[in-house]
Structure formats: structure tokens, C-alpha cells
Amino acid sequence: MATDPLLRGVVLLVLVTNAIDAARSATLMPLYAAERLDGAASLGCIVAAFGGAALAGTVVFGFIAHRLPRRIPFVVCFSLAGVSLCAPALGLDTGWLVVVSLVAGFAAGAINPIIGAVELERVPPAMRARVLGLITAGAWAGMPVGAALGGLAAEAWGLTTTFAVAAVIYLLATLSPLRGGAWRLMERHAVAEQR
DSSP states (O other): OTTTTHHHHHHHHHHHHHHHHHHHIIIIIIHHHHHHHSSSSHHHHHHHHHHHHHHHHHHHHHHHHHGGGHHHHHHHHHHHHHHHHHHHHOOHHHHHHHHHHHHHHHTTHHHHHHHHHHHHHHHHGGGHHHHHHHHHHHHHHHHHHHHHHHHHHHHHOOOOHHHHHHHHHHHHHHHHGGOOOGGGGSSHHHHHOOO
């Protein structure tokens, strides 16, 4: 993994986005639900909408993925997954948050299948257990920090500003594969050319 620029980029991107997602799910959304929505019932509806839509997105993407390039759908879906941060920044109510969660969840369903395909193509079979374990650890490393920073930021800046800042960082991170470079190696033809 250390010598593969694409895998390093994937780990860094997912490290950042997972930290923000942890802040959103562990601290920011429960605070938002308690302060501005109908409490736990609203939060449950929002989480259920996201999870159900993510499952549906994964199934749909599984049927069409082989016909698509990877990098552009990856960026579009990852960016759409981040819209779940924009809705609370705008002060939207439960109904709108459920709709946004359906869109974001459906888009998020495509992210891990693309990452998984790239990992399996780039990591030799004999190294998979070690490398995939290291990738997972790297991707999850920011989650505890993200949850803590989310709470600290909400306390210092307020929920609206914290959601807005998180949404901007998330968007900038998810658009980074458009710069090219090692991200071009995501495509199937790039793998074939390397062999």
C-alpha cells in the first residue's frame, strides 16, 4: 500500500470523509435532532432512510457498475453522499432531511463497491489480508477523532456553522479525484495497461 499512490489516495480520502461522517452521526445529528427536530424519532427516520437507500444503491450499482467508468461515478456519488451535511446547515426539518438522506444514501451505496474493486485489482492475492487490513485501519483511524472534534466544534461554533464547515471540507475532499494523477488508475483500462 505504501508504494501504491492510488491506494494511499483512497485511504487519505476515506480517512477524512469517515472522520466527518463520524462527527455527523455520533455527535452533530443527535444534537440537531434534540435541538431542532422531534428528537429520537426524527433521527431514527433519517438514519433509516439513509441506510435503506444505501442498500438499494448498492444493489442497483451492482447491476450497472460493469458498464460505467469508475472515477467520475465515484466522485459524483461520494459528493452526493455529503449532501446529508448540507441539509442541517440550512436548518431543514425532518421531512426534508429524510428526502436528502434517501438521495445521499442511494449515492453512498456505490462508494464501497468501487473501492473494493480497485483494492482487489491492485493488491496481490498473497498480500490481501495484510494490505486490506491496513487500508481498513487507516480509513477508520479518523473516526474517533472526528466524533470528538464534531462535539467540540458544535460547542464552540454552533451546529449550523459546524455542519457548513464539515460540508465544505467533505466536498473538497470528495472532488480531489478529479485532479487526475494517481486517481486515473481507478479505471479498468489503467489496470490492464499496467499488467
